[in-house]
Amino acid sequence: MRASAVDVERADRDVVVPSEELIVAAAGFGIWQMIIAAISCAMIMIHMLNGSLEPVQHLAGWWCEKPATLRSWTNQEWITYSHADAPKLDDEVAGFAGTRKAIRLTPELWNDRFRGCRMFRYDFASLRGVPFERSPTINRLNEAGTVKCKRFHYSRKFGRTVAEKFRMACNPEYERALWEVLMISGKITGYLTFGCLSDRIGRRPVLLIASGVTPFTAIGLVFSPNYVTYVVVRTCHSFFHGGFIVNFVMAAELSSNVARTRIMAFACLAYGLGVGVTPTLLDAMGSMDHLLLVINVPVAAFFLALVFFVPESPCWLFCTRRSAQLGAVIQKAGKTNGTPIPSDFHVVYVEHSDVEKQLSRGWPSFWSLLKASGVACEMISIGYLVCLSGVINGGAQAKLIYNHKRVPVWYAIIGHVEMAGIIVSQCCLLMMGHKRLLHLTIFLFLITTFILMANLQDDYFTTTGPATTLLSANIFAVGLGYGTLLNYGARTVPTLLRGTYTGMWNALWVAFTWAGTRHFYNYPGFTSVAVISILLAALFTFNIHNVLWREMPDTVFDAVNFKELVTLNFAL
Numbered sequence: 001m002r003a004s005a006v007d008v009e010r011a012d013r014d015v016v017v018p019s020e021e022l023i024v025a026a027a028g029f030g031i032w033q034m035i036i037a038a039i040s041c042a043m044i045m046i047h048m049l050n051g052s053l054e055p056v057q058h059l060a061g062w063w064c065e066k067p068a069t070l071r072s073w074t075n076q077e078w079i080t081y082s083h084a085d086a087p088k089l090d091d092e093v094a095g096f097a098g099t100r101k102a103i104r105l106t107p108e109l110w111n112d113r114f115r116g117c118r119m120f121r122y123d124f125a126s127l128r129g130v131p132f133e134r135s136p137t138i139n140r141l142n143e144a145g146t147v148k149c150k151r152f153h154y155s156r157k158f159g160r161t162v163a164e165k166f167r168m169a170c171n172p173e174y175e176r177a178l179w180e181v182l183m184i185s186g187k188i189t190g191y192l193t194f195g196c197l198s199d200r201i202g203r204r205p206v207l208l209i210a211s212g213v214t215p216f217t218a219i220g221l222v223f224s225p226n227y228v229t230y231v232v233v234r235t236c237h238s239f240f241h242g243g244f245i246v247n248f249v250m251a252a253e254l255s256s257n258v259a260r261t262r263i264m265a266f267a268c269l270a271y272g273l274g275v276g277v278t279p280t281l282l283d284a285m286g287s288m289d290h291l292l293l294v295i296n297v298p299v300a301a302f303f304l305a306l307v308f309f310v311p312e313s314p315c316w317l318f319c320t321r322r323s324a325q326l327g328a329v330i331q332k333a334g335k336t337n338g339t340p341i342p343s344d345f346h347v348v349y350v351e352h353s354d355v356e357k358q359l360s361r362g363w364p365s366f367w368s369l370l371k372a373s374g375v376a377c378e379m380i381s382i383g384y385l386v387c388l389s390g391v392i393n394g395g396a397q398a399k400l401i402y403n404h405k406r407v408p409v410w411y412a413i414i415g416h417v418e419m420a421g422i423i424v425s426q427c428c429l430l431m432m433g434h435k436r437l438l439h440l441t442i443f444l445f446l447i448t449t450f451i452l453m454a455n456l457q458d459d460y461f462t463t464t465g466p467a468t469t470l471l472s473a474n475i476f477a478v479g480l481g482y483g484t485l486l487n488y489g490a491r492t493v494p495t496l497l498r499g500t501y502t503g504m505w506n507a508l509w510v511a512f513t514w515a516g517t518r519h520f521y522n523y524p525g526f527t528s529v530a531v532i533s534i535l536l537a538a539l540f541t542f543n544i545h546n547v548l549w550r551e552m553p554d555t556v557f558d559a560v561n562f563k564e565l566v567t568l569n570f571a572l
Helices: 023-026 031-054 075-082 094-097 175-199 201-221 227-252 255-287 288-296 298-308 315-321 323-337 366-371 373-401 407-432 436-454 466-488 495-517 529-544 558-560
Strands: 006-010 013-017 062-063 119-122 147-148 152-154 348-349 567-571
Touching: 006 227, 006 288, 013 288, 023 315, 023 323, 031 255, 031 288, 031 323, 094 366, 119 201, 147 558, 175 227, 175 298, 175 495, 201 227, 201 288, 201 298, 227 495, 255 407, 255 466, 255 529, 255 567, 298 373, 315 348, 315 495, 323 348, 366 373, 366 495, 366 558, 373 407, 373 436, 373 529, 407 436, 436 466, 436 529
Parallel strands: 006 567
Antiparallel strands: 006 013, 062 152, 119 147, 348 567
């Protein structure tokens, strides 16, 4: 949002201020921008606390309740001995005769994700006082049969899960998976819908809708009376939380480019903190329901802040020709920043003589930007890099979480590693720039992935194994690269398409990460496919521009030609 000339009458003479973002040129940079940036960062962090909490809710296991007479047996020993559908052990004879080696080599028993519905028809009460090592072997081939479990024990590694809350053990798989599919669909739809909507009706109305509805949907989740109600409310909650991503757009449009990268760095830091702090908060609270309330109910305070303090984005007002509202925002910003602005200050648009360079009176279409080959390559590059990051992030998380005994510990480690990558990326950006840092990220992807595929086994059963370390390095590299992409954002996209592209890229990230965590693809997978994909990403990074000293474009013409567009006069 630039002005090629700003005429300000001071001391009986005209002073021409160099080309600069309008809000900074008129009201300066100070407390006003920092307060709004702080509110946006807090809302981004709340959004990520919700987003990081959702995946663990499907990590639920259950099995037939253990008799009180076998209290000395571990859950793993009980499942192995009594359940007809227990996973087959590597050394079954040793497992039942007394050694626990076979149990330790079965990840499904380690991490309490086993789901058992039938047990052997046997008088387990007769084993009172008998330790597992001395228990008689059950002949699985000739035993009298099995019976359905009457009562279930639910895993509580992450507190009470959806399955336990609504007593859904052994229900059809599609019924149990319904809430998760709709949750992800709601979030993706929310990103796309509110991203487009923020370009049409403004950034502030979208944030008002999201922050106004979210506390009520969170309360509805906690107090849902039945599963159907829960699924509906969960879908709505995820959908409206998609509106919070517009905070990235709002943060980017507050200032000139001199301070924009720093403001965006704080927004990305809030994003990373939301990812990393969630496991710690969940462990401290011990209940997903309580944590949901603690996270979302305070959002009502941000709703009030939006109502009484946060204005509409100056960039959006400028490009939609709302001069009266823009003038009011500048006056408020100047008053807050201590910059004297006369009470009769107002903005007057002066059209450029070249029609092609004038602000459009309508909204540009999504495809209008892709007609320019240079910009289209950049948009495709960002989309591809986001997808690749999601693939690696989801696949690496799946192998780390699902194959380790201490699932909550690794859930926390993954969050902290990804948070560290995002934080480090923001520090490196100021020294290296976006393109060089993305080159470094792709190099880390290539090295760690190649070593994983070339000469390592599926060594996912220790916390210090080389494969585990390299998968963690992959997730760190994802944090490094995705943090860079978040900071870069849609800063080279015209104002009235910025929300649309921001929503689209975040929807891609969610979709590919979720697909990886649900084992819809196998990372690293085939060597040739993985290496070619990463090398292609390296080529795509050459389409990324240096945006540290480039103001954001207002129109498609500006995005393509890097030129100033509109002359503005400040009439006093």
